[in-house]
Amino acid sequence: MKPLPAFPTGDVHDFDFLMGEWDCINRRLKKRLSGSDDWDTFSSRTRCQPHLGGVANVEEAAFERGFSGMALRLFDLQQRRWSIYWVDSRGGVLMPPVHGGFTGDRGLFYGEDTDDGRPVQVQFRWTRQGADRARWEQAFSLDGEHWETNWVMEFTRAK
Numbered sequence: 001m002k003p004l005p006a007f008p009t010g011d012v013h014d015f016d017f018l019m020g021e022w023d024c025i026n027r028r029l030k031k032r033l034s035g036s037d038d039w040d041t042f043s044s045r046t047r048c049q050p051h052l053g054g055v056a057n058v059e060e061a062a063f064e065r066g067f068s069g070m071a072l073r074l075f076d077l078q079q080r081r082w083s084i085y086w087v088d089s090r091g092g093v094l095m096p097p098v099h100g101g102f103t104g105d106r107g108l109f110y111g112e113d114t115d116d117g118r119p120v121q122v123q124f125r126w127t128r129q130g131a132d133r134a135r136w137e138q139a140f141s142l143d144g145e146h147w148e149t150n151w152v153m154e155f156t157r158a159k
Helices: none
Strands: 020-029 039-051 056-063 068-076 081-088 098-103 106-115 118-128 133-141 148-157
Touching: 098 118
Parallel strands: none
Antiparallel strands: 020 039, 020 148, 039 056, 056 068, 068 081, 081 098, 098 106, 106 118, 118 133, 133 148
16 A cells, blocks of 8 residues: 655644534445445534634534534644544544645545455545535545545535
8 A cells, every 4th residue: 555645734723614513415425445336415414613722623513314423623733733533423433533734725634544344545635615615525545546535525604
């Protein structure tokens, strides 16, 4: 497997845009890394709050599929990059982090995990789309060269 790219750096204010409440449309690939194009679409509601003077934030999500999840984001002031951790009610296990930051309106974050027993590289891509819209994508790779997007969330600020 090709090594992960250098972790992008960022700024402590990278996720300021995400604070507050959001309505989301989720598209999740039903079977990952199999060449499938069969997607499940469902809604969720998220709320993001800053903590510790902005070096941490917590995003809580309630999915219409009957589970909930939480992202914990921590900004390392010395290394100038974010670590993002995920846990959900389906397993109660803190997943390995991805690391990175934003350049302009695009955020890139990389990490390593397993999927169905296979080691995978993980990529999160964030796109800020003005004050009231954002997009998050998760992609996996078995070789570090070919990436398959397997989850997309379209965020719209809640009224």
